[in-house]
Amino acid sequence: MAFTTATALIDRQALVDNFNRVKAFAPKAKVLAVLKANGYGHGLERIAQALPQADAFGVARLDEALALRAAGVIKPIVLLEGFFAEQDLPVLAVNNLQTIIHNRQQLTAITEAELEKPLKVWLKIDTGMHRLGISPEEFDDFYQTLSASDNVEADIVLMSHLGCADEPENPATNTQLALFEQLTSAYDNEKSLANSAGCYAWPQTRYDWIRPGLILYGVSPMAAPEQSAQSLGIKPVMTLQSSLIAVRPLKAGEAVGYGGAWSSPEDTIIGVIAIGYGDGYPRHAGNGTPVLVNGRRVPLVGRVSMDMITVDLGKNSGDQVGDLAILWGQGLPVEEVALYATTIPYELLCNITRRVQIEVI
Ligand SMILES: *Cc1c(COP(=O)(O)O)cnc(C)c1O
Numbered sequence: 001m002a003f004t005t006a007t008a009l010i011d012r013q014a015l016v017d018n019f020n021r022v023k024a025f026a027p028k029a030k031v032l033a034v035l036k037a038n039g040y041g042h043g044l045e046r047i048a049q050a051l052p053q054a055d056a057f058g059v060a061r062l063d064e065a066l067a068l069r070a071a072g073v074i075k076p077i078v079l080l081e082g083f084f085a086e087q088d089l090p091v092l093a094v095n096n097l098q099t100i101i102h103n104r105q106q107l108t109a110i111t112e113a114e115l116e117k118p119l120k121v122w123l124k125i126d127t128g129m130h131r132l133g134i135s136p137e138e139f140d141d142f143y144q145t146l147s148a149s150d151n152v153e154a155d156i157v158l159m160s161h162l163g164c165a166d167e168p169e170n171p172a173t174n175t176q177l178a179l180f181e182q183l184t185s186a187y188d189n190e191k192s193l194a195n196s197a198g199c200y201a202w203p204q205t206r207y208d209w210i211r212p213g214l215i216l217y218g219v220s221p222m223a224a225p226e227q228s229a230q231s232l233g234i235k236p237v238m239t240l241q242s243s244l245i246a247v248r249p250l251k252a253g254e255a256v257g258y259g260g261a262w263s264s265p266e267d268t269i270i271g272v273i274a275i276g277y278g279d280g281y282p283r284h285a286g287n288g289t290p291v292l293v294n295g296r297r298v299p300l301v302g303r304v305s306m307d308m309i310t311v312d313l314g315k316n317s318g319d320q321v322g323d324l325a326i327l328w329g330q331g332l333p334v335e336e337v338a339l340y341a342t343t344i345p346y347e348l349l350c351n352i353t354r355r356v357q358i359e360v361i
Pocket residue numbers: 034036080161194195196197211212213214215221
């Protein structure tokens with residue numbers, strides 16, 4: 001016997017196809033591929049190496065950028081939250097890393113640092129999301145101060161981030177766009193506004209640099225289920241799978257798993273699949289969450305355990321121990337599983353844990 005344990009298949013061709021699809025939305029824009037949180041759970045270095053077409057990579061933390069450099073990645077890398085300490089600045093210079101500036105502490109640190117060479121800077125303006133970014137009133141002051149600094153390269157990229165682009169009817173995106181335009185139209189600097197949802201649904205936000213994350217991994221960034229990955233023309237890069245390690249008959253009324261939280265209304269057959277929250281499968285996935293067993297949708301029943309889940313195979317099941325189960329990916333969008341787990345696909349993907357085996361296909 002040899003059963004598949006929890007495994008994430010990573011489809012490199014799907015990644016490249018998705019990249020090309022995104023590029024087709026915005027043929028003139030350069031692409032900053034977002035790889036934070038371990039490449040949305042797909043592997044930081046692995047995804048960088050599989051995307052030689054990208055113009056730059058975006059990460060959230062210095063450690064992620066240094067891991068990419070250590071892996072031999074020489075492309076531009078942008079720290080999307082900027083640097084966290086002034087001591088980081090020489091490290092950025094040595095490793096040729098670009099930084100966002102979004103607050104006054106960073107502005108002071110970069111202008112007062114002693115650096116061997118100037119850094120490339122992206123100036124982040126808050127246009128309405130009210131998370132990171134300088135206020136519109138601060139823009140001129142920040143821009144002038146950065147422009148005057150020997151520590152800053154001349155071609156500052158002007159950027160902002162969209163809070164509601166996943167909802168095509170939400171007026172917030174046009175409000176953000178109008179403010180960004182108003183502040184930056186007089187500058188011929190490069191500009192950047194679009195996340196995945198912007199790339200797809202908001203053509204005017206594409207500017208010079210698009211910043212796709214989720215969409216590259218073949219998952220729809222849009223809120224409405226009808227705007228599925230398939231309808232966007234993208235394919236899941238990750239397929240999470242494991243196998244049945246037990247198949248057992250269950251009598252009507254018998255309870256399954258911790259807390260006896262679920263019992264069957266009729267005689268049935270229960271399958272036990274070797275994957276659980278210790279692998280990153282969401283513990284909040286409720287009864288009825290779909291799982292593909294031998295290509296057939298069956299409902300999850302009972303509580304998710306650390307290492308296992310239980311599914312109702314139905315009383316006519318012919319499934320065998322060792323048969324394959326797909327938790328999400330090919331044939332079962334992670335978007336759908338996320339709805340059952342009352343979360344978003346982003347969280348499911350980046351919660352994949354270290355013990356999940358990776359198989360690049
Ligand atoms: C994470 C992030 C993105 C990518 O977001 P997606 O919704 O995954 O496309 C783009 N820009 C910034 C600044 C980010 O932090």
